[in-house]
Amino acid sequence: MPQITSRRGLLFGTAAVSAGALLAGCTSNETKDDPAGGEQSVADDKPGKEVTIGFAGPQADHGWLNAINQNAKSRAERYEDVTLEITEGSNDTAQQIGQIETLINKKVDVLVVLPADGKALTQVGLKAMRAGIPVVNLDRIFNSPQAYRCWIGGDNYGMGLNAGHYIGEKLKDKGDARVIELAGLDNLELTQQRTRGFDDALKNYPNIKKVARQAAEFTVESGQAKMAQLLQAQSDFDALWNHDDDQGVGALRAIEQAGRDDFLMVGGAGALSAFQAIKKDDGVLKATVLYPPTMAASAIDLARALGQSKGVSGLAEFEIPASVTLYSAVVDKDNVDQYMPTGFK
Numbered sequence: 001m002p003q004i005t006s007r008r009g010l011l012f013g014t015a016a017v018s019a020g021a022l023l024a025g026c027t028s029n030e031t032k033d034d035p036a037g038g039e040q041s042v043a044d045d046k047p048g049k050e051v052t053i054g055f056a057g058p059q060a061d062h063g064w065l066n067a068i069n070q071n072a073k074s075r076a077e078r079y080e081d082v083t084l085e086i087t088e089g090s091n092d093t094a095q096q097i098g099q100i101e102t103l104i105n106k107k108v109d110v111l112v113v114l115p116a117d118g119k120a121l122t123q124v125g126l127k128a129m130r131a132g133i134p135v136v137n138l139d140r141i142f143n144s145p146q147a148y149r150c151w152i153g154g155d156n157y158g159m160g161l162n163a164g165h166y167i168g169e170k171l172k173d174k175g176d177a178r179v180i181e182l183a184g185l186d187n188l189e190l191t192q193q194r195t196r197g198f199d200d201a202l203k204n205y206p207n208i209k210k211v212a213r214q215a216a217e218f219t220v221e222s223g224q225a226k227m228a229q230l231l232q233a234q235s236d237f238d239a240l241w242n243h244d245d246d247q248g249v250g251a252l253r254a255i256e257q258a259g260r261d262d263f264l265m266v267g268g269a270g271a272l273s274a275f276q277a278i279k280k281d282d283g284v285l286k287a288t289v290l291y292p293p294t295m296a297a298s299a300i301d302l303a304r305a306l307g308q309s310k311g312v313s314g315l316a317e318f319e320i321p322a323s324v325t326l327y328s329a330v331v332d333k334d335n336v337d338q339y340m341p342t343g344f345k
Contacts, residue, residue, distance in 0.1 A: 051307030054103035067293035067344030075297035156193035164201025223247030227254035245271035272343030
């Protein structure tokens with residue numbers, strides 16, 4: 001559920017602008033009048049001007065990144081007027097820059113880029129913009145707003161905030177409660193943002209204390225190893241927040257091996273395995289906070305609208321937004337069926 005222009009998380013329980021209200025611009029067949037009486041042109045499902053979209057992302061070495069690629073491909077296939085030029089993907093910044101330069105030389109109409117490193121790829125984003133090719137910057141942001149026309153991505157602070165509030169509401173009547181955190185790579189700003197959001201949320205619950213934090217590496221193996229260390233060090237706690245559902249697979253293995261079931265666990269990102277465990281409801285995993293890879297599908301929608309010089313239905317402006325931040329919804333047993341089709345493997 002996207003929220004427009006905000007780069008920070010929503011407070012717990014606050015409504016976000018719905019996906020339908022924002023990107024129905026790519027599904028609505030309606031046009032609307034502007035205040036001056038002119039007709040606004042908005043993108044819809046009907047075939048229009050043909051648009052070639054270049055898509056460049058990092059190597060799909062993680063379930064979430066693979067889902068990003070699949071969402072982009074499937075969304076592009078939905079439109080008769082879209083041709084998708086997709087690169088192989090690389091975590092080597094020089095190689096990804098070369099791939100993007102190839103797309104620039106092919107004179108694609110619009111670029112969608114999820115940079116392996118936003119800072120390192122800023123110059124090639126600027127190069128595309130100067131060549132007259134608008135850039136939709138996906139998730140990992142370039143250093144300069146001049147390097148992209150529109151940014152769309154997840155809300156890392158909001159992930160932590162909503163995870164913290166979910167746990168806080170579950171434990172607020174418990175008396176003194178103890179929580180632990182299994183973070184991701186600590187050298188990444190996104191990890192720091194998730195922790196900051198989590199800590200800020202917990203400030204609303206004076207009975208809750210975070211007693212331990214361990215950084216993993218967003219992998220199954222690291223999740224298992226670091227969770228085992230946490231379990232050895234903390235014999236008694238009430239809740240765990242794990243930043244990433246992939247490393248959560250390993251964390252759950254460590255928990256099972258330790259024979260622990262005396263706490264609740266909240267995951268992060270929205271993996272299919274997490275949804276299935278939440279629905280089954282026979283273990284510690286009770287919820288996960290989304291970092292939706294559907295943002296890649298929305299990026300294709302925005303790129304198509306850009307290529308066709310159209311706006312977004314549901315907004316008064318003639319152009320697409322400059323920034324779209326996705327909402328980090330909490331998925332638990334009450335709403336997991338709704339989100340199951342979006343889960344990534």
